[in-house]
Amino acid sequence: MTDAEKLAQDIPVSLQHVVVMCDGTPSGDSALRLADAISQGTGASVRAVTWLPVGYALDGEAPIEKFLASVTQQLYRTTTRIGFWRLELLAGRIDQQLAQLCSLEMAALLIVPGSGSVGSSVSQWTLTTGIPVACVAGKTARCAEQVILYTRADARSQHHAHFMATIITAAHTMSMAHRTFPDRYTKRPCHYVQVQVVPMEPAYFVAAHSSSNNLSLTAS
């Protein structure tokens, strides 16, 4: 073990706040279910975020309200609604807004759907937000669902990511147990979380400090 790793091990990390992105897709359901399980397991508060997809038609009667209503419906359909879930709507370039939101919320984890609707820059969000990003992916050969947890390469971030991976797995094991056999825990046939390190690129630190336009609404 290196000195940096030893140092990282001594840093306590706690999970108080989580940000989850929901997009109305089945993959978004999985992301919300995972956030819900983590919230139940750890008591962490959850901020749900959605965004107006590129090219979303803003015509017709009350389009934003209709969009928000559909995502709110997904939120209520998927989760146990324990606690108060606030839904944030982003518009425009979401990368920097997400980073600002995670910072404002003091989030320790960002959960995103693996549907591809969020674009290809998911892994890079760990660089801009500074926290691990859990991407809930679809079926694999052995798992019905799997999470790719992106993290920065430094020792502290990796320690943080492993800490989060443990909590994510525990939450998933618990929720699966209660969904299938309420009286006992069933071990999974595969490893639910895969941690992937994202190399640092100076360009992202520049981007993280730039501002952008945003449209922020709140719904309960």
Add this chain to the structure above:
Amino acid sequence: MEPQPADETVSRIPDDAGRPILVATDGHPRADTALIAAAFLAGRVGANVQLFSVVEGSTPTYLERDKTSASPHEISELRKPCRTHEQMREDIDLRRAGVATQVALTVGEAADWPITVRGGPLDQTSEEIVTRSHAQLLVIGQCLAHRFDTQPGTCHGTHVLMRRAIPIYIAAPTLRGIPRRVVIAMDFSMAGIRAAHLVRRLSAVDASVYLVHVVPKDSAHELEERRRRLQGIGRSLCEGSDVHVEPILLLGDAARETLGFAHGIGADIITCGTSRLPFLPSTYPYPPLLGRVTRDLIGQASCSMLIAPHVSDV
């Protein structure tokens, strides 16, 4: 029951910051919940987790069997005082692999939790490991020994680990995460007050806490005095937190009434201090045996439990 001012007791509660959470496991599936609970609790308070397992002289296979159905050969195996050095080493290696697999499949391979496996008697060996770890909490899985011809009780391992001078979290299979509905069985002892403050720290920030005191029927005349003390402790629990604390006074048998109340509200956890047997003083390094109320709560609760030892035992 020796009453102590709540403030004085709180000031003597050790600072747990930076101290690890310890998990005891024998690799059995019933300990899976202990690992899951430890992951959540660590996430709540920001602690590292360490695991330990003790391989005793006999293999777990024999210990877990119903002795009434054991063959003469198995009974003779049980009576052997100890295993050979090589056999013990094999058992330790086997246990270590089993625990590592349990960790990987329950909380994931990313959980880089240090695992300590030692051979020896559970009582002495666990005491050494607990003392050396300076842990803030010991987490174990719930193991209830239900037999049709006896009262419900706890397994041998639980009984032994309960004697450690460290708060113990017994994770039940009904675990759904960190506690949100909390029952504190308050007997006004220092251990009880310590348990109350400990569970508040380990519970959800918006948890509902029921501070329950059961007045024996022959002490009903002290009702008002006890109500006042209960409300005082309730106020100290609310300080600096968002938890909702509701003092509840019940009349009757402490264990039975507390269990009934906890069942009625669907509690996630019952918390209490270790009640003591009055005429059995502590024998260093072991704290005294558990009293009846604590034993009954542990043996009959269907939810998780948190037991705090007396502050002077720590």
